[in-house]
Amino acid sequence: MFVDQARIIIRSGRGGDGAVHFHREKFVPRGGPDGGDGGRGGHIIFEVTTHLNTLSTFRHVTRFVAQDGGRGSKNNMSGKSAPDIIIKVPPGTMIYDAVSNELIGDLTDNGQQLTVAKGGRGGRGNQHFATSRRQAPRIAEKGEPGRERELKLELKLIADVAIVGVPNAGKSSLLAAVSNAKPKIADYPFTTLEPNLGVAEMDENTSLVLADIPGLIEGAHAGSGLGFDFLRHIQRTRAIIHILDGLSEDPLADFSQINSEMALFDPRLKNRPQVVALNKIDLPDVKARWPKIKVKLEKKGYKPLAISAVSGENVKELLWQASKQLAQAPTIEEKADLPIYKPPEDPREFQIERSGDGYVIKGAAIERAADMTYWEYEDSVRRFQQLMERLGVDDALRAAGILEGQIVYIKDYELIWED
Numbered sequence: 001m002f003v004d005q006a007r008i009i010i011r012s013g014r015g016g017d018g019a020v021h022f023h024r025e026k027f028v029p030r031g032g033p034d035g036g037d038g039g040r041g042g043h044i045i046f047e048v049t050t051h052l053n054t055l056s057t058f059r060h061v062t063r064f065v066a067q068d069g070g071r072g073s074k075n076n077m078s079g080k081s082a083p084d085i086i087i088k089v090p091p092g093t094m095i096y097d098a099v100s101n102e103l104i105g106d107l108t109d110n111g112q113q114l115t116v117a118k119g120g121r122g123g124r125g126n127q128h129f130a131t132s133r134r135q136a137p138r139i140a141e142k143g144e145p146g147r148e149r150e151l152k153l154e155l156k157l158i159a160d161v162a163i164v165g166v167p168n169a170g171k172s173s174l175l176a177a178v179s180n181a182k183p184k185i186a187d188y189p190f191t192t193l194e195p196n197l198g199v200a201e202m203d204e205n206t207s208l209v210l211a212d213i214p215g216l217i218e219g220a221h222a223g224s225g226l227g228f229d230f231l232r233h234i235q236r237t238r239a240i241i242h243i244l245d246g247l248s249e250d251p252l253a254d255f256s257q258i259n260s261e262m263a264l265f266d267p268r269l270k271n272r273p274q275v276v277a278l279n280k281i282d283l284p285d286v287k288a289r290w291p292k293i294k295v296k297l298e299k300k301g302y303k304p305l306a307i308s309a310v311s312g313e314n315v316k317e318l319l320w321q322a323s324k325q326l327a328q329a330p331t332i333e334e335k336a337d338l339p340i341y342k343p344p345e346d347p348r349e350f351q352i353e354r355s356g357d358g359y360v361i362k363g364a365a366i367e368r369a370a371d372m373t374y375w376e377y378e379d380s381v382r383r384f385q386q387l388m389e390r391l392g393v394d395d396a397l398r399a400a401g402i403l404e405g406q407i408v409y410i411k412d413y414e415l416i417w418e419d
Contacts, residue, residue, distance in 0.1 A: 004054065004055060004154065004155040004156075004157075004232075004233075005055065005152070005153065005154055005155070006055045006058035006059070006062075006152075006153040007058075007062065007098055007150065007151070007152050007153070008058055008061075008062045008063065008064065008150070008151050008153065009062065009063045009064070009148065009149070009150050009151075010044045010063075010064045010065075010085075010087075010116060010117055010148070010149055010151060011044070011064070011065045011066065011117065011146055011147070011148040011149075012041055012042060012043055012044050012066050012117035012118055012119045012120065012146035012147050012148075013040075013041025013042035013043075013065075013066035013067045013068045013069060013082040013119045013120065013146050014041045014068040014069065014119075014120045014143045014144065014145050014146045015038050015039070015040055015041050015068070015069045015119065015120035015121045015122040015123060015142075015143025015144040015145075015146075016037075016038025016039040016040075016041075016068060016069030016070045016071045016072060016079035016080075016122045016123065016143045017038045017071045017072065017079075017122075017123050017140070017141070017142045017143050017374075018035060018036070018037050018038050018072045018122065018123035018124045018125035018126070018128075018140035018141045018142070018143075019035030019036050019038075019071060019072035019073055019074065019125045019126070019140060020033075020035050020125070020126045020138055020139070020140045020374065020377060021033070021034055021035040021036075021073070021074040021125070021126065022034065022136065023074075023075070024074075030136075032127075032130060032135065032136075033125075033126040033127050033129070033130050033136065033137055034074055034075050034076050034125075034127055035072055035073075035074070035076075035125030035126040035127055035140055036072030036073050036074070036075070036076050036077040036078045036079065036125045036127070037072045037078045037079065037122045037123065037124050037125050037128075038069050038070065038071055038072050038078070038079045038122030038123045038124075038125075038141075038142075038143045039069030039070040039071075039072075039078060039079035039080045039081040039082065039122045040069050040081040040082065040119050040120070040121055040122055041066060041067070041068050041069045041081075041082050041119030041120040041121075041122075041143065041144075041146050042066030042067050042068075042069075042081075042082035042083055042084050042085055042119045042146075043066065043084040043085070043115050043117065043118050043119045044064060044066055044084070044085050044087070044115070044116050044117040045084050045085065045086045045087065045113055045114065045115050045116070046086075046087050046088075046089055046093070046095060046105070046107060046113065046114045046116060047086050047087070047088055047089070047111065047112070047113045047114075048088075048089060048090070048091050048093070048107045048108070048109060048110055048111060048112045048113075049088045049089070049090070049110065049111075050090075050091060050110045051088075052088060052089065052090035053090050053157075053197065054090065054155065055089070055090070055093070055153055055155050057088070058153065064085050064087060065085075066082060066083075066084065066085045066117075066119060066146065067082035067083060068082055068143065068146070069081055069082050069119065069120070069122050069143055070082075072122070072123070072125045072140075076125070076127055078122070079122055081119075081122075082119060084119075086113075089107060089153065090155060091107070091108050091109065091110065091158050092107075092108060092155055092156045092157055092158040092236060093106075093107045093153055093154070093155050094106050094107075094153070094154045094155075094156065095107070095114065095116065095151055095152075095153055096151065096152040096153075096154065097149065097150075097151065097152075098149075098150040098151055098152040099150060101152075104116060104151070108158060116149065116151065117146065117147040117148075117149055118147065119146055120143050120144030120145050120146050120147075121143070121144045122143050122144075123140060123141030123142045123143045123144070123372055124140065124141045125140050126138065126139055126140045129379075129383075134379075137379055138377040138378065138379045138380070139374075139377065139379040139380050139383055140374055140377075140380065141372045141373075141374075142371065142372045142373065142374060143372065144368060144371070144372060145368065145371050154232070156232050156233055156235055156236050157197060157211050157233040157236065158209070158236050159197060159209045159210060159211035159233075159236065159237050160208050160209045160210070160237065160238060160239065160326050161208055161209070161210050161211070161237055161238075161239045161240065161241055161322050161326060162210075162211050162213050162233065162234045162237040162239075162240050162241070163175060163210055163211065163212045163213060163240075163241045163243060164213050164234065164240055164241070164242055164243070164258055164262070165242060165243035165244065165245065165254070165258060165279075166245055166248065166254045166257075166258065167214075168245060169243045169244060169245040169248075169254075169279055170243055170245065170279040170280060170309045171212045171213070171243050172196065172212050173279075173309035173310060174212075174241075174243060174279070174307075174309040174315065174318075175196055175198045175210055175212040176198075176309075177309050177310075177312060177315060178198065178200040178210070178315060178319060179198030179199050179200050179210065196211070196212040197209065197210070197211055197212075198210050198212070200319055202316070202319055202320065202323065206323060208319060208322060208323060208326070210241070211233055211234075211237060213231075213233060213234060231261070231262065231265040231266070234262060234266075234269060234272075235266055235268075235269070237272070238272070238273075238326055238329040238330075239272060239273050239274070239275070239322055239325045239326045239329050240272050240273070240274045240275070241274075241275050241277065241318065241322050242255065242258065242259075242274050242275065242276045242277070243277055243279050244276065244277065244278045244279065244293075245279060245280070246278050246279055246280035246281060246283065246285075246286030246289075246290075247280055247283070247285070247286065251278060251293055252293065252296055252297070255276070255297075272329070273325040273326075273328065273329050274302070274325075275305070275318060275321045275322045275325055276297055276302045276303075276304045276305070277304065277305045277306070277307045277314075277318050278290060278293055278294075278304060278305070278306045278307070279307055279308065279309055280308060280309075280310075281306040281307060281308050281313060281314070282308040282310060282311045282313060286306075287306075290306050294306070303321070305317060305318050305321070348363070348364075348365045348391055349363055349364075350362060350363025350365070350366050350391065350393060350396075351363065352393075352396055352397065352400050354400070355409060357406060357407055358402075358406045358407030358408055358409060358414075358417075359397060359400060359402055359406065359407075359408055359409070360409045360410075361393060361397075361408060361409070361410050363391075365391065366387075366388070366391060366393060366410060367410060367411050369384060369387050370384070370410045370411055370413050371411070375413070397417065398419070402417050402419075403417070404417060404418065404419055405417065405418075
């Protein structure tokens with residue numbers, strides 16, 4: 001089953017906790033601090049592989065959680081870093097933040113990797129907090145929390161040429177005739193319910209990657225028929241083979257309608273070079289009407305061909321014309337899809353809100369510090385208090401009118417204010 005959209009939840013691993021430990025050895029009653037550091041949590045990484053061509057993997061697996069880093073130990077032994085989770089995706093996968101809809105990455109090349117959530121760093125052991133005045137510190141850091149995100153994946157097939165046309169025009173028949181692709185073919189509309197890729201080998205040095213796009217109807221750009229879900233696959237192609245149905249009541253009206261739908265979906269598509277071909281020329285009725293259709297298309301500036309996907313008539317010439325158009329086509333720059341750079345917010349910023357019997361503090365730095373504090377050790381708590389002073393949280397709470405004994409909430413932690 002072809003799947004070109006998916007939503008998943010990912011979470012990187014938490015860093016391992018640093019250790020509070022003091023060296024113990026016979027005849028050395030007061031050894032120094034030797035608590036080791038925690039290991040790094042696992043990253044979440046996307047990697048492109050040409051072995052995949054759909055996002056069907058994510059129909060059954062929608063959550064990816066990396067392991068946490070190992071705890072630090074005695075004798076300055078660091079915890080083990082967790083393995084990364086590498087998620088394989090096909091070329092052409094675009095990754096968006098599902099909440100902000102911001103484009104995170106556009107993965108196109110085989111082997112290309114993108115880290116979407118870094119694992120938390122390991123907490124430092126108490127070996128790092130020894131000073132000449134504090135030789136036995138009961139201070140260490142817990143591991144940094146991992147990051148959880150909801151992502152939206154969208155696949156745009158990577159092909160040289162898109163084959164477009166109304167339903168039943170013969171697009172799938174053409175793809176089957178020129179490549180090893182085996183699309184479903186039948187004499188009724190909407191036979192093709194998903195895009196199909198095929199490679200046409202024209203000679204030893206020339207080949208074309210073709211994408212058969214499901215039939216487009218009027219209103220496709222707004223979601224009618226099957227077009228809305230598949231128009232995006234035309235965006236990456238640099239040239240178009242436009243197949244006209246020789247048995248249609250008005251092939252020229254079909255031609256105009258398909259071009260309008262593509263332009264309404266993405267204005268840049270109207271500038272894609274097109275090779276136009278009237279299919280089913282092996283039928284007498286189609287052969288009889290071809291001269292008039294040819295003249296009208298030539299007046300529009302095209303050099304149309306009459307082909308038969310069934311008998312193979314003029315099919316090779318069609319491919320060579322498409323190859324020439326492709327060679328002259330400019331490289332596509334999807335500027336509209338690229339993310340706009342935004343300077344990162346200062347993690348030291350925070351907000352204070354009144355909540356019932358106390359105050360809630362929100363901010364990246366203060367919340368991360370709370371998560372990484374060993375609340376059971378007095379030295380660690382004192383260090384957290386010093387951080388609040390440096391960030392200006394204490395002064396801001398006093399300015400907000402906090403009173404002795406009121407509660408300060410930081411994430412899931414509750415602290416009692418003492419001035």
